[in-house]
Amino acid sequence: MSNFVVVRFNRIKKLLKREPEITGKMIKSLAFEGRDIVRKSMKDSPPNFERVYFKGGKRFNPSLPGNPPRIALGILEQGIQVTKLKDRKYAIVSLAPYSKDLELGTDNVAPRPFMSPMAMKLAKMSTAFIKANVNYITIKDLR
Numbered sequence: 001m002s003n004f005v006v007v008r009f010n011r012i013k014k015l016l017k018r019e020p021e022i023t024g025k026m027i028k029s030l031a032f033e034g035r036d037i038v039r040k041s042m043k044d045s046p047p048n049f050e051r052v053y054f055k056g057g058k059r060f061n062p063s064l065p066g067n068p069p070r071i072a073l074g075i076l077e078q079g080i081q082v083t084k085l086k087d088r089k090y091a092i093v094s095l096a097p098y099s100k101d102l103e104l105g106t107d108n109v110a111p112r113p114f115m116s117p118m119a120m121k122l123a124k125m126s127t128a129f130i131k132a133n134v135n136y137i138t139i140k141d142l143r
Helices: 010-018 020-044 099-104 115-133
Strands: 003-005 053-055 058-060 080-086 089-094
Touching: 010 020, 020 080, 020 089, 020 115, 089 115, 099 115
Parallel strands: none
Antiparallel strands: 003 089, 053 058, 080 089
16 A cells, blocks of 8 residues: 655645746656655665665665665565556655654654655745746735
């Protein structure tokens, strides 16, 4: 089962009505940016040198609790995908079956959030992204 993170872009409803093609492309671009943010956070996550595992015959240090999971075999990283839901609506999904356990933690494992930090970054980026890509729409139109 996939875990969906939904970022609502309420400020761009007017833009969607006025410029559906341009806005749709921007929303798609933001979705792929979100996917890339998650993947980069996994690559940049600091290792926990107190723990060592062997995965795929290789030595592996997991991430520190509270940080995004580190890449071991690449299953989680490659499972971060952008899915088109319907016209101009996209979801950033994690297809790995253990995504929820990593994001929220379990009784035995501390959380290693990777989707929720991306959603917060993406929400902050969306207004700046729109301003940068649609220079003829004023701030007033976005509110």
